[in-house]
Amino acid sequence: MLKRTRRHADTVPVAGLSIYDPMHLGLFEDGHRADIPLVYRNLLMGGEPGSGKSVALNNVVAHAALCPDSSLWLFDGKQVELGLWREQADVFVGPDIAHALSVLEQLQAEMNRRYEELERVRRRQITRDDPVDVITLVVDELALFSATMGTKEDQEAFVRLLRDLVARGRAAGVIVIAATQRPSADIIPTSLRDLFGYRLAFRCTTDSSSDIILGRGWAQQGYNAATIAPEHRGIGLLLAEGGFPRRMKSAYLSDADIYSLVDYARQLKHGRAA
Numbered sequence: 001m002l003k004r005t006r007r008h009a010d011t012v013p014v015a016g017l018s019i020y021d022p023m024h025l026g027l028f029e030d031g032h033r034a035d036i037p038l039v040y041r042n043l044l045m046g047g048e049p050g051s052g053k054s055v056a057l058n059n060v061v062a063h064a065a066l067c068p069d070s071s072l073w074l075f076d077g078k079q080v081e082l083g084l085w086r087e088q089a090d091v092f093v094g095p096d097i098a099h100a101l102s103v104l105e106q107l108q109a110e111m112n113r114r115y116e117e118l119e120r121v122r123r124r125q126i127t128r129d130d131p132v133d134v135i136t137l138v139v140d141e142l143a144l145f146s147a148t149m150g151t152k153e154d155q156e157a158f159v160r161l162l163r164d165l166v167a168r169g170r171a172a173g174v175i176v177i178a179a180t181q182r183p184s185a186d187i188i189p190t191s192l193r194d195l196f197g198y199r200l201a202f203r204c205t206t207d208s209s210s211d212i213i214l215g216r217g218w219a220q221q222g223y224n225a226a227t228i229a230p231e232h233r234g235i236g237l238l239l240a241e242g243g244f245p246r247r248m249k250s251a252y253l254s255d256a257d258i259y260s261l262v263d264y265a266r267q268l269k270h271g272r273a274a
């Protein structure tokens, strides 16, 4: 058994969801639910401004916030999109690159510590039975940290740390969800993009920005987020490891829904839920 580090619950969740449960993201165009297991995976989403990223991100954050076996680390460079969740976050980083770097270093150290622990007990990955929180790291907007704030060295350090977390975090219970409204090669280098098991492209302005999120060649094969009509907000192409991109619409949470969920998450966190 791994050393206990879980903060919210004694052992496994008794109320609310588990981060090991699939997360409800929306509906595919054939009417099937788009429920995706987040654990052991990472999710990249991109699309032009107003295309639906924040709505989709709020679904992910809500799921993680309602899971007593997950801790929520929010990087909200714009400080508005995820602000409603701020008090539920275990760690909240605003538009401050120095803070962002120190938090990522802390997370990298935690990941390394978990790997040492796994090695000690001859295990390959963290599982539902371990009394260890899965850390859900949500980064919005990626470009602010990787290309706008700070010096070039800071930005490179940010991308390097993030890439390491995306590459090695999964088995150690670290999930990375990143969103950007600037899907370009300098913001999402192929070496980073290819590490994300799930990629969700909302409406993009060009075929190549669609490919930057989904992967090279998909637009030419007809899976092109630039063909999504501008009024079709919340519609995107979801690519899951090894499959084909599928058209889906994300579930919509109004601000009132989010406030109720924040209240419920607060109750769960303080152990007052029935």
Ligand SMILES: Nc1ncnc2c1ncn2[C@@H]1O[C@H](COP(=O)(O)OP(=O)(O)OP(=O)(O)O)[C@@H](O)[C@H]1O
Binding pocket: 047, 048, 049, 050, 051, 052, 053, 054, 055, 056, 081, 181, 233, 234, 235, 249, 250, 251, 252
């Ligand atoms: N799944 C959805 N169902 C219904 N409406 C949606 C959905 N997704 C987005 N919208 C509408 O589109 C608007 C813009 O969506 P959202 O804020 O998620 O865009 P965004 O991509 O995050 O934009 P930005 O990059 O500027 O932050 C929402 O306020 C909402 O009105």
